Structures are given as structure tokens and as C-alpha cells.
Amino acid sequence: MLWDALALQLGYNATLVAIGSTLLGVAAGITGTFLFLRKRALVSDAVSHATLPGVCLAFLALVVLGGDGRNLIGLLAGSAVSAWLGLLCMNWLTHNTRLAEDAAIGAVLSVFFGFGIVLLTIIQSLGVGRQAGLEGFLLGTTAGMLRLDALIIAIGGAATLILVTIIRRPMMMVAFDPEYAAARGVAVNRTDLAMMGLVMAVTVIGLKIVGLILIVALLIIPPVTARFWSERSDLVVLLAGMAGGLAGYLGAAISASTPDLPTGPIIVLVSFGFFALSLLLAPARGVLAAVLRHVQFQRRIHIRQGLLALAQGQMIYEPLTLRLLHRAGLARADGVATDAGRARAAKALRDEKRWEIVRADLTHEATAALYDGLRDIETVLTKDQIEEIDLRIGGPHGIQP
Amino acid sequence: MLDLVSSQGITVEDRGPGDSPLAVRGLTVSYGQKPAVFSVDMTVQPGAMTAIIGPNGAGKSTLLKAALGIVKPLSGLVTVYGRPLEQQRTRIAYVPQRASVDWDFPTRVIDVVLMGLSRELGLLGRVRARHKAHAMDCLHRVGMRDFADRQIGQLSGGQQQRVFLARALAQEADLYLLDEPFAGVDATTEKAIIDVLKSLKSSGKTVVVVHHDLATVTEYFDHVFLINTRKVAEGPVAEAFTAETLQSTYGGRLATAQIDQISRVLG
Numbered sequence: 001m002l003w004d005a006l007a008l009q010l011g012y013n014a015t016l017v018a019i020g021s022t023l024l025g026v027a028a029g030i031t032g033t034f035l036f037l038r039k040r041a042l043v044s045d046a047v048s049h050a051t052l053p054g055v056c057l058a059f060l061a062l063v064v065l066g067g068d069g070r071n072l073i074g075l076l077a078g079s080a081v082s083a084w085l086g087l088l089c090m091n092w093l094t095h096n097t098r099l100a101e102d103a104a105i106g107a108v109l110s111v112f113f114g115f116g117i118v119l120l121t122i123i124q125s126l127g128v129g130r131q132a133g134l135e136g137f138l139l140g141t142t143a144g145m146l147r148l149d150a151l152i153i154a155i156g157g158a159a160t161l162i163l164v165t166i167i168r169r170p171m172m173m174v175a176f177d178p179e180y181a182a183a184r185g186v187a188v189n190r191t192d193l194a195m196m197g198l199v200m201a202v203t204v205i206g207l208k209i210v211g212l213i214l215i216v217a218l219l220i221i222p223p224v225t226a227r228f229w230s231e232r233s234d235l236v237v238l239l240a241g242m243a244g245g246l247a248g249y250l251g252a253a254i255s256a257s258t259p260d261l262p263t264g265p266i267i268v269l270v271s272f273g274f275f276a277l278s279l280l281l282a283p284a285r286g287v288l289a290a291v292l293r294h295v296q297f298q299r300r301i302h303i304r305q306g307l308l309a310l311a312q313g314q315m316i317y318e319p320l321t322l323r324l325l326h327r328a329g330l331a332r333a334d335g336v337a338t339d340a341g342r343a344r345a346a347k348a349l350r351d352e353k354r355w356e357i358v359r360a361d362l363t364h365e366a367t368a369a370l371y372d373g374l375r376d377i378e379t380v381l382t383k384d385q386i387e388e389i390d391l392r393i394g395g396p397h398g399i400q401p
Numbered sequence: 402m403l404d405l406v407s408s409q410g411i412t413v414e415d416r417g418p419g420d421s422p423l424a425v426r427g428l429t430v431s432y433g434q435k436p437a438v439f440s441v442d443m444t445v446q447p448g449a450m451t452a453i454i455g456p457n458g459a460g461k462s463t464l465l466k467a468a469l470g471i472v473k474p475l476s477g478l479v480t481v482y483g484r485p486l487e488q489q490r491t492r493i494a495y496v497p498q499r500a501s502v503d504w505d506f507p508t509r510v511i512d513v514v515l516m517g518l519s520r521e522l523g524l525l526g527r528v529r530a531r532h533k534a535h536a537m538d539c540l541h542r543v544g545m546r547d548f549a550d551r552q553i554g555q556l557s558g559g560q561q562q563r564v565f566l567a568r569a570l571a572q573e574a575d576l577y578l579l580d581e582p583f584a585g586v587d588a589t590t591e592k593a594i595i596d597v598l599k600s601l602k603s604s605g606k607t608v609v610v611v612h613h614d615l616a617t618v619t620e621y622f623d624h625v626f627l628i629n630t631r632k633v634a635e636g637p638v639a640e641a642f643t644a645e646t647l648q649s650t651y652g653g654r655l656a657t658a659q660i661d662q663i664s665r666v667l668g
Contacts, residue, residue, distance in 0.1 A: 037506065166524055173516055177502050180568075182471040183495035184519060185487070231552040233507045369587075 005253035014256035017142045020153040021209055021248035021267055025218060027157035028202045029244025030164055032219030033226065033237045034195050038175040042102065043090065043196055044219045046109040048203045048212040050086025051079035052116025055137050055207070056123060070133055072149060076204050079137075083200045086112050091193065140211030140264030142252075149208050156205035160198055171195050172233055210264030217268040218244060225275045228282035247271035299324055300374050304348060306330070310337045311345035351377050354389050420483045422447050422576045422607040423468060428477030430460070430467045437463040441477075441632045445576075445609055450602050451624040452612040454642075456651050459629040461611045462498065462580050469495055469578065481576065491520055494574035496565045498581050504554045510564050511549040514539055517571030539570040542600075544593045559590030566594055577601060579610045583617075595621055618642055 008015045035041055058078025063069045086108050093104035120134060133141070164171075173181040174191045182188050199219060206215045226239035251267030280288050306321040307330070316322050316335050325331035330341030337345060354377050359368040367380050377386060423445040430438040438460040445451055453461045466472045468479050470486055481489035494517070514536040515528060522528065540546045543563040553561060562582055569577060577598070583591050598608050598621075612618065618625060618638065625642045627633040627650045634646040 039503075169519055169522070169524060173519060176506050176508060176513075176516070177497065179466070179471050179497050179501050180495060180516070183469040183493070183497070185490040227507060231507050232509060232512070236507050 002253060002257040005257040006250075010256050013142075013145055014252075016145050016147065016150040017209070017256060017263060018249055018252040020145065020150040021252035021263065022245045023153050023157040023248070024202070024206050024209055025222070025244035025246070025248025025267070025271075026241045027160045027244075028206060028215070028218035029222030029226075029240040029242070030237055031160060031195075031198050031202050032244075033223035033240040034164070034168075034171045034175060035199055036220060036223035036227075037172070037233065037236075038192070038195065040101075040192075040196075041216075041220045042105050043087075044199050044203065045216045046090060046105045046112075047083050047087055047196065047200050048215045049109045049116075050112035051083045051203060051207060051212050052113055052137070053119055054078035054080065054082025054085075054116075055134065056116055056119035057082070059123060059134060060119070072146075072152065072208065075137075076152065076207065079207060080200065080204045082112065083203060084197070087193070087196050087200060091189070091196075095189070136211070137207050138211050138213055139262065140207070140209050140214065142209060142255075142263040145208070153205050153209070156201060160201050160205075163194075163198055167191065167194055168237070176233075210267060214264050214268050217271060218248075221268070221271040221275050222247065225271070225278045228278035228285045231284075243271070243274050247274060303328065303330070304374055307341070307345040307348040308352065310341055311349035350390075350393075353393050354386065357389050357392055420447075421445055421480075422482055423578075423609065424480045424483075425464070425468055426478045428464070428467055428479070429475045430463050430472055430477075431475055436475075436630060438467065438474075438628070439630050441628065443468075443626055443632065443635065445607060446624055447607050448602065448605050449624045450598060450608045450610070450622045451626055452610050452618055452622040453626045453628060454612055454615070454618065454650065455628040455633075459650075461628060464628060465495075465578055465580055465609070465611055469493065491572075492575045494569035494572040494577050496562075496569045496577070496579040496582055498584070499558060499561055499565065504556075504561065506553065508553055509549070510540065510545065510551050510553060510556070511536055513553060513564050514567045514571050517568040520572075536567075536571055539567040540564075542570060542597055543567045544589075557587065559586035562586050563590055563593055566597060570597070575606055577606060577608045579608070581611050581613060583612065583614060615647070 004010050005014060005018070008018055032041075032044070035044055055075050055078055058075050059069045061078070062071055062074050067074070090101075090104045090108045093099050093107065094101045097104075099107070123134060170181065170186045170191045171194075173184070173186055174188050174195075178188050181191075202219065203212065203215050206218060210218060222240040222244035223236065225243045226236045229239055230236050247270045248267055251270040252263055254270065255261040255263040255266040278286065280286055283289055302318070302321045302324050306316055306325045309316050309321075310325075310331065316325070316331075322331065322333075322335055325335075325341065326333050329338060330344055331337050355371055358364040358377070358381070359371055361368075364381075370380050381389075421444045423443070425441060425443040428438055428441045428443075429436055437458075441460075441464060443464070453464065455461050463472060467474045467477070468486075470479070479486050482492060511533070515522075515532060517539070518532055518535070522532065537546060537549060540549055543566050545560060545563050545567060548556065548560065548564075553564065556564065566579075566582065569579075579598075582594050586594070598610070601608055610622070612622070619642065623638055624636065625638055626635045627641065627646050629650050629652070633650045634641040
């Protein structure tokens with residue numbers, strides 16, 4: 001079943017949903033990256049919740065005017081208007097009052113969403129029109145997805161991506177350093193509004209599939225996932241688009257292959273799966289890599305301390321140190337140094353003395369900054385420099401690394 | 402207008418605000434109800450290195466930011482080379498404080514420097530080999546060429562500051578405004594920065610620096626601008642940077658011992 005779904009062989013509607021979800025995932029991942037890098041991730045949550053009153057008012061207007069209350073273009077236009085109003089409210093609150101952005105987000109989100117729920121309840125109790133389906137905008141529905149719906153997502157997504165491409169440089173400059181951007185003549189506030197306008201566009205076109213409550217996940221999880229894998233903003237943008245698209249495609253396929261699995265939430269869970277894998281496994285920023293680095297660092301410290309203790313004839317009390325020295329063949333199980341251990345210990349002690357001189361000598365300032373108690377001195381100084389330092393230390397020469 | 406003798410012993414005319422690289426008139430900036438900068442006039446001398454000096458919270462950075470249009474003043478006029486700021490943006494390069502940026506941002510050193518070329522690149526222009534070469538050249542001038550591919554978070558504070566300076570160099574501007582470039586940097590960086598600034602000056606550029614270290618003022622700069630919310634003094638170091646002007650800038654905040662030490666430096 002799943003393979004059929006992945007190969008888009010589950011019929012017309014499932015194929016439409018899969019294509020639509022993939023396009024939406026790409027557009028949301030790429031647009032969301034700019035929001036994430038600007039540290040405005042939560043704005044998208046307020047924007048999406050602010051769509052609800054617009055959807056309801058548009059529905060009422062359509063019914064009153066005698067049209068079909070479920071006209072998707074009309075409903076989406078309504079949602080866009082109220083989301084934009086919500087955005088302007090947030091922007092005004094943060095710029096003209098002492099409210100911090102999180103408070104403004106909370107205020108706008110709850111007020112707009114509350115108003116929307118009131119309208120939704122009224123519509124349901126009125127029993128006007130064919131209201132069935134409006135709740136679908138909360139959590140998304142793909143059951144009755146039409147060709148028009150897929151077309152809206154495709155056109156909206158493509159338009160969003162084109163606009164992102166055009167204003168990506170100012171958006172990135174503002175995200176990295178808004179003051180510098182302002183000094184270069186970039187209109188910071190207008191760039192922010194444009195960015196949020198794009199987020200709004202993605203939200204509106206995603207309402208049908210994932211719904212307004214979960215769309216924030218499509219905007220934010222892919223960039224967070226991508227950030228684990230790259231230190232370059234342009235690559236983070238591309239990876240986020242790929243992660244979002246893949247999550248959309250896989251999520252739609254999984255939900256199509258199993259009866260009664262909702263599409264939007266499954267897409268979000270697949271996206272979270274990518275995030276969890278990245279969090280654990282990413283080479284530089286992942287959790288496992290960090291743990292591994294820490295353990296290795298700790299071992300090197302123990303061995304170094306153990307060697308210095310051996311060199312000075314001190315007892316080693318820590319079992320871990322003893323074990324590590326023993327395993328490296330530097331000491332016997334009872335803590336007595338082997339020949340190799342004695343040689344390494346003497347070298348370690350000499351290096352400590354060399355470092356001492358380096359750190360006391362102003363001409364070696366740049367080198368001294370590299371001292372961490374572990375670094376082999378040969379990696380930072382030339383042979384001649386070390387010989388010169390050994391001359392100053394005196395004592396036996398020619399201790400080899 | 403006064404005739405002044407610059408440090409090279411060449412007589413230069415002290416220009417009025419007319420064609421000054423940066424002229425500020427009656428500038429007042431306020432965050433809330435307390436002005437951070439009050440009714441300040443400043444006329445930057447072309448081809449000079451000017452230090453903006455004053456105690457913490459005296460409005461040094463705010464003056465610079467208002468001059469650049471980053472913060473909106475309550476009142477006042479800013480002209481750049483005799484014309485409104487907006488028409489002259491390309492002639493100004495700004496080096497913000499290091500703390501203004503999130504250093505975990507996913508970007509490499511070379512990408513930061515390329516931001517200096519954003520005007521030239523436009524919205525859709527591709528980064529070409531000559532842009533990269535120019536950026537590398539700017540990195541070379543601050544001694545950071547070998548770091549081009551590093552993520553910016555891996556750099557030390559001083560190295561980050563030099564990258565910011567390289568980004569400003571990439572703009573090939575006429576007027577350079579730097580906000581505390583020497584704050585918390587190592588000696589190597591301080592030397593690298595001052596060497597670059599001096600070479601800018603010797604090629605006729607104008608440099609304005611918000612500076613906090615009174616001990617190096619006479620060594621680094623030829624003009625000073627002393628501010629404590631209001632302008633206290635402005636002019637060549639020899640005339641405007643004196644024990645009296647410092648006393649009135651810093652009030653009780655500057656220990657007598659410090660003033661004595663500076664007076665000794667001043668001779």
C-alpha cells in the first residue's frame with residue numbers, strides 16, 4: 001500500500017494530495033528558514049491563528065451574497081485579509097507600545113483565534129449554507145481535495161518561492177545584522193513585513209491540507225532540522241526546502257495508504273522524525289557527536305593528568321585514570337608505569353615546562369593563547385623554537401615526542 | 402574659519418558643514434523621555450581620524466546610529482558630503498559593535514564580507530569570481546584571509562571584529578564609521594585595525610571611531626569629539642583633548658589619577 005502511495009498509484013485524489021503536500025512543504029520550509037533565522041518563529045503561529053475570523057467572515061459574506069459558502073478562493077482571500085490585519089496589529093504593538101514581541105504575539109493570537117471560534121460556533125448554530133468543512137481549516141482535510149485546491153497550492157507556492165528568491169539578500173542581511181542592514185539603506189521594517197507576508201501566503205495556501213493549528217510546524221521544523229547539517233545560510237535554506245518537501249510527500253503517502261490517518265498531523269510527525277534524527281546524528285551539532293566529543297576530551301584529560309602524576313612519582317587515585325593508562329599500555333594494573341608510560345610521562349612533564357615558558361614569554365603571545373593543557377607543543381611551535389625553549393629550561397635534552 | 406595645523410604639519414582649512422563628510426546639526430535622540438543625545442552639532446573633518454569620546458551612556462553610539470539613520474532622531478539634520486544621507490549611503494561604511502550580532506548565525510567569514518558588496522550584487526546578481534577575489538583581498542588587509550571558510554562563531558572576538566572591518570572595506574566607501582572597534586579585542590587585532598584605519602586615512606578617506614580608551618587617543622587620532630549627551634568639545638586632539646575638557650566630559654566619573662596620567666601623555 002505504502003509503495004503504491006509513494007509511487008503515486010493510489011488514485012487521482014491521493015496523487016493530488018501528495019503533489020500538493022510536497023509543494024507546500026518546499027515552500028513552507030524555504031520561507032520558514034528566513035523567519036527562523038530572524039528569530040521570529042512564533043510570529044507564524046499568530047499569523048496562522050489570525051486566519052480563522054477571515055475564513056468565517058468570508059463564508060458568511062459568500063452565503064449572504066447567495067454564493068457557495070465553500071468557494072475556496074473566497075475563503076482563502078478572507079483568511080489572507082484577517083491574517084494581514086493580525087500581522088499589522090503585531091507590528092504596531094511591538095513598535096509603538098512597550099509590549100515585547102512575545103506578548104504582542106500572544107495577544108493577537110488569542111484574540112483573533114477566539115473571535116474566529118465565536119464566528120465558527122455562530123455559523124454552525126445558524127445552519128446556513130453547506131457549512132460542513134469549515135472546521136477542516138483548523139486541522140486540515142484532504143478528503144475532498146479538488147484539482148483547484150492543488151492548483152492554488154502550486155501557483156501560490158511557486159509565486160512565494162519566486163518572491164523569496166528576489167528578496168532573499170535583504171531578508172538575510174536583516175536577519176543577521178539589522179543595524180548594519182539599516183545603515184546600508186535596507187528598509188528593515190518593510191523587509192520584515194514582506195517576510196511575514198510571505199509566511200502568511202504559505203499559511204493561507206496550506207490551510208486546506210494541514211490546517212491553521214499545525215502549519216507553524218511546517219514553517220519551523222524544516223529549518224531547525226536543516227540547521228543541524230550546515231553552517232551556511234544558503235544551504236540551510238535549500239536543505240529546509242528539501243526536508244519540508246520530503247516530509248510533505250512521505251506524510252501524504254503514509255496517510256493515503258492507511259485508512260483514517262489525517263494528512264496534516266502525519267506530515268508534521270514525519271517532519272519531526274527528520275528533526276529527531278538530525279538532533280541525534282548530525283555530525284557537528286548533533287547530540288551524539290557532542291557527547292562523543294565530551295567523552296574523548298575527558299579521556300585525554302585523564303591520561304594527561306595520569307602521565308603527569310607518573311612523571312612526578314605521585315599516586316593515582318582515580319580508577320578511570322588508572323584504567324585508561326592501563327588500557328593504553330602506559331601503566332600496569334597496580335599503577336606502576338611501564339617503559340612506554342615512563343617515556344610518555346617524561347615527555348608530558350617536559351611539555352608542561354615548555355608551555356610554562358611559552359606562556360610567560362610575551363613574544364609567544366599568539367601561541368600561548370592556544371594553551372589548553374592538552375595540545376602537543378610540536379603542533380604550534382617549530383623544532384628550532386622548541387630547542388631554544390629547552391635551552392632555557394636546561395636539564396636533559398633530546399626527549400622525543 | 403580657523404586655520405589648523407594637522408599632525409603632518411600641513412596647514413589645512415577647517416571646513417564648515419557645507420562639504421564635510423558628515424555634518425550633524427541640532428541632533429536630539431531620545432529613547433523614552435530622557436534624551437540620549439541633546440542638540441548636538443558635529444562637523445567631521447575630511448581626511449581626518451576622529452574619535453568620539455565620552456563616558457558610558459553618554460550617547461556616543463546613539464550619535465553614530467542617528468547619523469546613519471539607524472535610530473530616528475527627534476530633531477536635527479544630517480548631511481553627508483553636503484547632501485542628504487539617503488543620497489549618499491554608498492559613500493558610508495559602518496562597522497557596528499560586535500555584540501549586535503548573533504554569532505551562531507549560519508554564515509561563513511567570506512559570506513559576511515560579501516554582504517559589503519550587496520549594493521553591487523543587487524537582488525539577483527550572482528556572486529562572481531571577481532566579487533570573491535575582492536572579498537578575499539579585504540580579508541587579507543585585516544589578516545583574516547586564512548579564515549575565509551570558517552563559520553563566524555569559531556572566531557575569537559578580535560577576529561570577528563576584523564571580519565566586520567573587512568566587510569566595511571569591501572564597500573570601498575569614503576567615510577568609515579566604527580562603533581567601539583577596540584572594545585575587548587586582543588593586541589594583534591588592535592594593531593591590525595589601527596593599521597588599516599591609518600592606511601585608509603593616508604588614501605584620503607575619513608574615519609570616525611567611537612572610542613573608549615583614553616590612553617590611546619593621542620596616539621591613534623588627530624581629531625576628537627567629546628560628548629556627554631551634549632557636545633563638550635570638538636577639534637584637533639591638541640586643542641580639544643585636554644584635562645579641562647575631559648573633566649567636563651566625565652565629571653566626577655574620571656579619577657583624578659587617570660586625568661593626571663592623561664595630562665602626562667598630553668605633555
